[in-house]
Amino acid sequence: MTPESTNANNNDRRHEIRFAGSGGQGLQLSAKILAYALIGEGLYASQSQSYEPTSRGGLSRADLVIGPDEPDFPLATAADFILLLDQVAANDGAKIIKPGGTIITDQRLVPSPPSGDFRLLALPITDTAIAIGNPRIANVVALGVLNALAALASREALEAAVGALTPAKFRELNLEALKAGYGMAEAETAESAA
Amino acid sequence: MSKTEANANRHNVQGNHACALAAIAAGCRFYAGYPITPSSEVAERMSLELPKVGGVFIQMEDEIASMGAVLGASMGGLKAMTATSGPGFSLKQEHIGYGILAETPSVVINVMRGGPSTGMPTRPSQGDVMQARWGTHGDHTAIVLAPASVAEVYTETVRAFNLAEQLRSPVIVLFDEIIGHLVETIQLPAPESLQLIERKWADAPKEGYLPYAAGDDMIPPMPRPGDGYRSHTTGLTHDESGFPTQDPAKAEAMLARLINKVERHRDVVDAADMMATEDADILVVAYGTPARAARRAVKEAREQGIKLGLFRPITLWPFPERAFLAAAKSAKRIIVAEMNAGQLLLEIERIAGRERVSPLLRFDGEHIAPDEILDAVGKAA
Structure with missing residues (x-):
């Protein structure tokens, strides 16, 4: 399948997405960017969060419940996709994965990924961000991977959302990070299809 | 924005x-x-x-x-x-x-x-x-x-x-x-689509003005500062003049009016949301986040053929008793789901009778999930 072929706009399904890692990785922003892109396409998003009272380090989690109208229950209970960017989030963060769902982990920062009844993709997200020029854009690389695989927002809407919600001086860098994420997801899709 | x-x-x-x-x-x-x-x-x-x-x-x-x-x-x-x-x-x-x-x-x-x-x-x-x-x-x-x-x-x-x-x-x-x-x-x-209500301002003659004299609606108009009304405000029990009184008749009249002015306006004060209550065998009463969990639970229960309904007070106090009684008419069991040790539960027991009411309570800092409501419904069915 091509990533754009099951845009959530075209059907009725609800999606639950979790972004989990450590404080300071920018995962709340990743969730906010995706939610912003989705509402521009006529969908509803409920975003909840959990984080510890430290500005760096400690578990940080953002959950999105996405659908065609206001969800009955706004908190995630069975995630279709979970993004894990830090080992600290790997245990508790993965608990709500739906059977057959997908967990995307960072190869470098999650050395012991969870295992179970789900598809696990361990990808060089942080390494790619470093190669582009800044480890701090790993959250946007990861967002690109996630959206390409989950086919939630259109690529144009996501690019526009990155532009709207990130500082102007980092815009080009963030768009490059998004592109790298898409590239990684497409390579992964091609590989699993082969 | x-x-x-x-x-x-x-x-x-x-x-x-x-x-x-x-x-x-x-x-x-x-x-x-x-x-x-x-x-x-x-x-x-x-x-x-x-x-x-x-x-x-x-x-x-x-x-x-x-x-x-x-x-x-x-x-x-x-x-x-x-x-x-x-x-x-x-x-x-x-x-x-x-x-x-x-x-x-x-x-x-x-x-x-x-x-x-x-x-x-x-x-x-x-x-x-x-x-x-x-x-x-x-x-x-x-x-x-x-x-x-x-x-x-x-x-x-x-x-x-x-x-x-x-x-x-x-x-x-x-x-x-x-x-x-x-x-x-x-x-x-x-x-411009919002319907906004402004308080009633006093426009009675200034001579002999009584700041706490109310009309049929039991709500005295307020004196607008600068309009020249002489008024007095106190936390002591007062009569229509606004000055303190311990006259039993006036004290009772003041407090009765304060209580009755809300009762008189229950049509605008009360608010509640009902979901699938008409034929419900089991009724969940929930407000705030637990009500969102209950919404999903009602849909899932109905898919399983369980006649579950939801009564969600939007106005908590005064409790919308009349709407609740109508919603609870067919319910053999009422489950009160709230994130405390049982507070609205007391009001529901008072109205519906203790034998019909079961609590579903959490006070551990965690939310109540849809599955917990379905479990409680399973036990009550």
């Missing part, structure tokens, strides 16, 4: 921010408060929005002074609000009582966290249901609204200002930490 919240005329807004935006849209032009988790974003947003509309924001030295300032601003003619959480709500109670007795319109937001005392500041709770009803001393009415979504935080905050103005009373808006911090997609109503 901030640019990063709006896309194609739709908005992703946090519950606490929706509260602040609604207050501004309702005409609130004064905020005094002392920040406290998990309500601080209400104050933060008000401090950004009020200057844009010529309003006043004051961070006071504490919650007691905040409530005093809100009442003073309201007597000065402005729509005024404060926001807090459990420990701060306790401190405001003395002045909330003054606001009830002196009939001073005001809106108090309480974003509930775990208690007692400082408890669990970042965890959700519904432990202030009885504090909202009976937190201040003496016999009194309480008007308490309990939204269950970000969209409803907006509409109920607007309604809180309308009720405060119309009924000349403090109005409390009560929601849990999850609703306060949840970001949801909402369609903001156009400001």
Whole structure:
């Protein structure tokens, strides 16, 4: 399948997405960017969060419940996709994965990924961000991977959302990070299809 | 509205921010408060929005002074609000009582966290249901609204200002930490589409003016500062002149009017939401976040052929008893789901009888999930 072929706009399904890692990785922003892109396409998003009272380090989690109208229950209970960017989030963060769902982990920062009844993709997200020029854009690389695989927002809407919600001086860098994420997801899709 | 919240005329807004935006849209032009988790974003947003509309924001030295300032601003003619959480709500109670007795319109937001005392500041709770009803001393009415979504935080905050103005009373808006911090997609109503109510101002002859003389609606018009009315305001029991009295007939008349003015207006005060109640064998009663879990539980139960319904009070106090009795008519069992050790439960037991009612309670700082409601329904069926 091509990533754009099951845009959530075209059907009725609800999606639950979790972004989990450590404080300071920018995962709340990743969730906010995706939610912003989705509402521009006529969908509803409920975003909840959990984080510890430290500005760096400690578990940080953002959950999105996405659908065609206001969800009955706004908190995630069975995630279709979970993004894990830090080992600290790997245990508790993965608990709500739906059977057959997908967990995307960072190869470098999650050395012991969870295992179970789900598809696990361990990808060089942080390494790619470093190669582009800044480890701090790993959250946007990861967002690109996630959206390409989950086919939630259109690529144009996501690019526009990155532009709207990130500082102007980092815009080009963030768009490059998004592109790298898409590239990684497409390579992964091609590989699993082969 | 901030640019990063709006896309194609739709908005992703946090519950606490929706509260602040609604207050501004309702005409609130004064905020005094002392920040406290998990309500601080209400104050933060008000401090950004009020200057844009010529309003006043004051961070006071504490919650007691905040409530005093809100009442003073309201007597000065402005729509005024404060926001807090459990420990701060306790401190405001003395002045909330003054606001009830002196009939001073005001809106108090309480974003509930775990208690007692400082408890669990970042965890959700519904432990202030009885504090909202009976937190201040003496016999009194309480008007308490309990939204269950970000969209409803907006509409109920607007309604809180309308009720405060119309009924000349403090109005409390009560929601849990999850609703306060949840970001949801909402369609903001156009400001001109909102129906806003302003308090009645006195226009009687100034000679012989009685500031607490009420007409048929039991609500005395307020003297607008600068209009030249001589008036007196006190927290002591008073007669129509506004001056203290201990005359038993006048004391009883004053308190009876304060209670009856709310009873007289139950048609605008009461609000409740019913879901699949007509033929329900089992009825869940829930408000705030547990009501969202119950909505999903009702749909899943119905798919399994279980006749489950939901009664969701939007006005918690006075409890919408008439609507509840209609919704509970066919129910053999009633489950009260709330994030406390059993507070609204007492009211439901009083109305429906203890033998029909089962509790589903959590007070561990965690929410009630749809599956927990379905489990409780399974046991009750």
